[in-house]
Amino acid sequence: MSRKVLITGIGGQDGYFLAKLLLNKGCKVHGLIREKPSNGIGSLAHLEESQQSQLILHESNISNKGFIDELVAEKQFDDIYHLAAQSSVARSIQHPRETIETNILGLTNIATSIRDRSPQTRLLFTGSSEMFGDITSGKQSESTPTQPQSPYGLTKEFGYQLVRTYREHYGLWAATAILFNHESEFRGQQFVTKKIVRSVVRIAAGFDDVLSLGNIYAKRDWGYAGDYMDGVIRVMERNEPDDYVFATGKLRSVKDFVNTTFSHVGIDLDWFGDGIDEIALNRSSQNLVVKIDKHFYRPGDIKGTCGDASKAKLLLGWQPRTNLSSIISKMISQEQDTTLP
Numbered sequence: 001m002s003r004k005v006l007i008t009g010i011g012g013q014d015g016y017f018l019a020k021l022l023l024n025k026g027c028k029v030h031g032l033i034r035e036k037p038s039n040g041i042g043s044l045a046h047l048e049e050s051q052q053s054q055l056i057l058h059e060s061n062i063s064n065k066g067f068i069d070e071l072v073a074e075k076q077f078d079d080i081y082h083l084a085a086q087s088s089v090a091r092s093i094q095h096p097r098e099t100i101e102t103n104i105l106g107l108t109n110i111a112t113s114i115r116d117r118s119p120q121t122r123l124l125f126t127g128s129s130e131m132f133g134d135i136t137s138g139k140q141s142e143s144t145p146t147q148p149q150s151p152y153g154l155t156k157e158f159g160y161q162l163v164r165t166y167r168e169h170y171g172l173w174a175a176t177a178i179l180f181n182h183e184s185e186f187r188g189q190q191f192v193t194k195k196i197v198r199s200v201v202r203i204a205a206g207f208d209d210v211l212s213l214g215n216i217y218a219k220r221d222w223g224y225a226g227d228y229m230d231g232v233i234r235v236m237e238r239n240e241p242d243d244y245v246f247a248t249g250k251l252r253s254v255k256d257f258v259n260t261t262f263s264h265v266g267i268d269l270d271w272f273g274d275g276i277d278e279i280a281l282n283r284s285s286q287n288l289v290v291k292i293d294k295h296f297y298r299p300g301d302i303k304g305t306c307g308d309a310s311k312a313k314l315l316l317g318w319q320p321r322t323n324l325s326s327i328i329s330k331m332i333s334q335e336q337d338t339t340l341p
């Protein structure tokens with residue numbers, strides 16, 4: 001029988017992939033979308049029209065407890081995927097209150113509505129590697145102690161603990177997918193991969209001169225959002241609720257990402273200098289194309305984060321199928337199609 005699901009935060013990158021996969025499985029998909037979103041229906045606009053027309057969208061903020069209570073009580077969903085969040089670490093440093101309200105109150109509203117009004121509903125929370133903080137030794141797995149370093153990371157640690165509490169003590173079917181960085185052609189502009197791809201495409205086409213970045217020695221484990229949403233569904237389909245890490249296990253620096261993206265558009269770079277004076281020149285034209293701007297540095301930035309997804313591979317049969325080079329190619333094609341005049 002087809003499942004009735006709700007995706008909160010359906011208008012973002014992950015909502016696009018999750019909605020598409022669930023519609024393909026024959027699910028009846030409801031989505032919670034922010035009131036008056038600045039970008040219309042966001043990434044959902046990229047779904048085929050036949051899929052868009054099957055979606056049932058509800059407009060509200062996740063912090064509106066009355067609305068969430070009514071929706072959960074009336075619809076009695078089989079599954080709720082809770083994606084809605086203020087997801088920028090940099091923004092959380094500037095706006096901790098907004099981040100706490102959206103991420104902590106939002107999840108608390110959903111979980112408590114389920115507990116009190118629809119206790120058979122399954123809840124999947126998208127957690128984050130940010131709750132682990134910096135790598136200390138080896139890769140980060142479900143058993144790694146948490147040590148968040150940003151307001152965003154703190155809210156994701158809270159969510160992880162709240163889900164565990166509701167599962168172990170209140171009897172809810174509730175699970176956390178602990179997601180490491182995941183990118184795609186629908187990534188938001190506030191994240192470094194999208195910023196790099198956009199700028200490189202524009203520089204190669206002659207519309208921009210220089211890409212300005214913060215800490216290019218930060219390292220991340222970058223996977224593909226489509227692969228991670230496939231994993232999230234596998235968590236929901238298990239009989240037993242549990243927490244799983246989703247990651248590629250490969251660590252790359254922001255500087256590696258810059259070099260690879262430029263090489264995809266046929267530009268090789270030569271790097272000179274150190275610290276905030278470091279620059280990169282286009283090897284053939286000798287034009288300045290990358291510089292450092294200290295405004296993009298973050299206090300408490302995580303220097304490196306890399307995941308061990310052995311549990312998801314073993315118990316869910318999950319694999320990260322898309323490598324970083326393919327992710328960059330998809331992002332470049334999308335950028336060339338949408339932002340070049």
Ligand code: GDD
Nearest residue numbers: 087089128129179180181190191192213214215218296301
């Ligand atoms: N955004 C940004 N802009 N980051 C920069 C820049 C810049 O100009 N220059 C260097 N960086 C560095 C940041 O300091 C950070 O170390 C790294 O690039 C990645 O930054 P983001 O792309 O903003 O992602 P994030 O790692 O902080 O957080 C993302 O991944 C988490 C784990 O999955 C977000 O998607 C979170 O929502 C997610 O939970």
